[in-house]
Amino acid sequence: MPPDLSERLLLDQATDFSYVISAIAVLGMSTIALIFFDFSSSPAPAERVTAIFAVCLCYFAILFNAYRWLRRPVSTQEEARTYIATMSRILSFLGIFWSCLLVITVKQANPGQLNLLYGIMAGCLATPVMVSPALCAFAFWMPVSAGICLAVIASHQADLFAVLDLLSFIGLTGFCILYLNRRMNERAVNAIKLEETAEVIRLLLRDFEENASDWLWETNADMELQQVSQRLAQVSRRPAESLKGPFPAVLLGKTALDNAPPGSTIDKLQRAITERSPFRDLVIPLVIEGEQRYWSLTGKPIVDKHGNFSGYHGVGSDITGQRRQQEHISFLARHDSLTKLANRMLFSEVLHQCCDNSASTGFALLCLDLDNFKIINDTLGHATGDAVLVAVAERLRGSIREFDIAARLGGDEFAIIVITNERKEAEAIAKRIVDRILRPFQFDGQMLQTGVSIGIAMAPEDGNTPAQLMKSADLALYRAKSDGRGIVRVYDQEMDEAMQARRSLQAALRQAITRGELSVAYQPIVNLTSQHIIGAEALVRWRHPEHGFIPPAQFIPLAEECGLIEKIGTFVLRTACAEAASWPGDTSIAINLSPQQSNDTQLVHIIADILATTELPPDRLELEIVETTMLETGSPTEDVLWQLHRQGVKIVLDDFGTGYSSLSYLRRFPFSKVKIDRSFVCDLGYEKADSSIILAIIGIAETMNMQVTAEGVETQTQANLLRAYGCPQAQGFLFHEPMEGTELAKLLTAQQAGSERALPRVL
Secondary structure (H helix, E strand, O other): OOHHHHHHHHHHHHHHHHHHHHHHHHHHHHHHHHHHHHOOOOOOOHHHHHHHHHHHHHHHHHHHHHHHHHHOOOOOHHHHHHHHHHHHHHHHHHHHHHHHHHHHHHHHOOHHHHHHHHHHHHHHHHHHHHOOOHHHHHHHHHHHHHHHHHHHHHOOOOOHHHHHHHHHHHHHHHHHHHHHHHHHHHHHHHHHHHHHHHHHHHHHHHHHHHHOOEEEEEEOOOOEEEOOOHHHHHHHOOOHHHOOOEOOHHHHOHHHHHOOOOOOHHHHHHHHHHOOOOEEEEEEEEEEOOEEEEEEEEEEEEEOOOOOEEEEEEEEEEOHHHHHHHHHHHHHHHEOOOOOOEOHHHHHHHHHHHHHOOOOOOEEEEEEEEEOHHHHHHHHOHHHHHHHHHHHHHHHHHHOOOOOEEEEEEOOEEEEEEOOOOHHHHHHHHHHHHHHHHOOEEEOOEEEOOEEEEEEEEEOOOOOOHHHHHHHHHHHHHHHHHOOOOOEEEOOHHHHHHHHHHHHHHHHHHHHHHHOOEEEEEEEEEEOOOOOEEEEEEEEEEEEOOOEEEOHHHHHHHHHHHOOHHHHHHHHHHHHHHHHHOOOOOOEEEEEOOHHHHOOOOHHHHHHHHHHHHOOOHHHEEEEEEHHHHHHOOHHHHHHHHHHHHOOOEEEEEEEOOOOOOHHHHHHOOEEEEEEOHHHHOOOOOOHHHHHHHHHHHHHHHHOOOEEEEOOOOOHHHHHHHHHHOOOEEOOOOOOOOEOHHHHHHHHHHHHHOOOOOOOOOO
């Protein structure tokens, strides 16, 4: 038994015992009075008087201690134990003194007086049965039982069977003391637990009424609200006195009940009340002081013992906050958390619905992709990138109509459903989007600009399922980005055919690697002053068995898309280094690295293995990277290039000036050479700006102790001007077209022997 429950039981027993034993003491003293008067006619020996006096003294002690206990304002468990122990001792003496008195008087009693004494004996045996705790009952029962047995024997009229019956009765009273005390204790414990439970429930209900967001409600048989709680008055924003009338009209208003559409929760509530059936968690909308609120109502009908309906009782709660939170969660689940546009899930649902109705209501699907967003994100940080996405989303909202839907599918990919049957209208909206997105953005005092490419598919002409339309719009978007970005393209069948051809070419490219259809050609790089070949650039070539020679500009982007560029790059590295190792002198070999290769942490080990296998000195290997590689990759690329530089490999910046040129790159990366792009060389002598750019590049390179190579030299005039500007190296068709490695080796051997000039004289 828990300590707190044991203490409560002991205290309750002490109190109940005090009342019972006081009554028994009063009855005992009355019995003593009867003995005194009945035996007053006979001489009173001293021992009888003494016994009577001792019994009375015990009864007075019992009444005194019981009175003191009942007068205590607060008692402890230890005090209760002391009190019961004291009363047990007194009762033991009482039993002894009663025994003595009965033995003394039974010897002097006449037959009439014996009847009184036998009645007293029966009472003394039966009285302990009513006493609890058992310790006090047995304290009196044991000595008095022994005394009665002696008194019966001392009367000289005891029959053997009478004694046996007396002993049986004594045993029965002992059993009853044990059994009844145990049962009374059990019931007392249950009563205490029930009382505590009732108290907890009462406190919970009071706390529920005072602090919880819920409230209790009850009606009578006429469905009128009874005992309106303070909480209900608060949420109703009305005084409790005004909430009188039939439920639920008094809360919701008669207008709301009359205008409730069939199947609504208000309609379900009215039907349940009419049918006298229970209802649970019905979410009821209502307007309180012009504000939309939501209540959850639960009710159960009450019936009396005759089965008659006597009203409802239930609970209600204001779930407006939960409802709004659920709506917010639902919004987040179906909308992009950053731009607040529809997300892929919601867009897919709407797209499926539109496709189901496309036969009667056509629409256009626009797929959008931001141009150069990755560069903004990587160079200016993700915070700026997110701000750009939010601004783009706002411009998209302003470019479409209310019944169109825009969505962010992920990253910088967006999609729009435009409800229209007109291709021209869809194109007009798309061009409006392109124009608005192209306008500069201003963030933290700096101007940023991005563009957008859009592909359009019309439903149902270009597809009547979401998968078909997405495929058509993606093909149109791919064409838009291929045609120069910032462009709108509408899907046509040729795009699908071109994509099929592209996929076929990708499959053929995979086989070309294993079939050995790839080869490496070399374009010499010359010293403009000595006119000698000082190096060569390795160029990969593919000769298809059916289609013949396929230009690198056609299959290199394919290789980058399908993940073959690293295999092709490794093949070119191994082949070119092996060829260059056999060339005479210190002729260098330049090899282009793709962004994927530059970002590969294993590149250092791959090149070290190739150089060791081919025995090519590291200082004869030049690795060319373009400016976009530095923008698209991060610190891993920088680490790889520095490791290669420390091994002796030269790093070259290709197509310098065509991208996002920054002098910081020239400081951060270990470049030993820059290459002037052919776009500046082709108009050399005609465009003054090109000359200025080339002079600037040469000046920067000289200042930073870098070599310079001009690409795409095709005329003698270009060569003369470059030499005049101080450009030390050049390559182009003026000198040599790309050639096989064996042919270049012959030229280098002849150049070293001096037997023939390797190049035409540059005048």
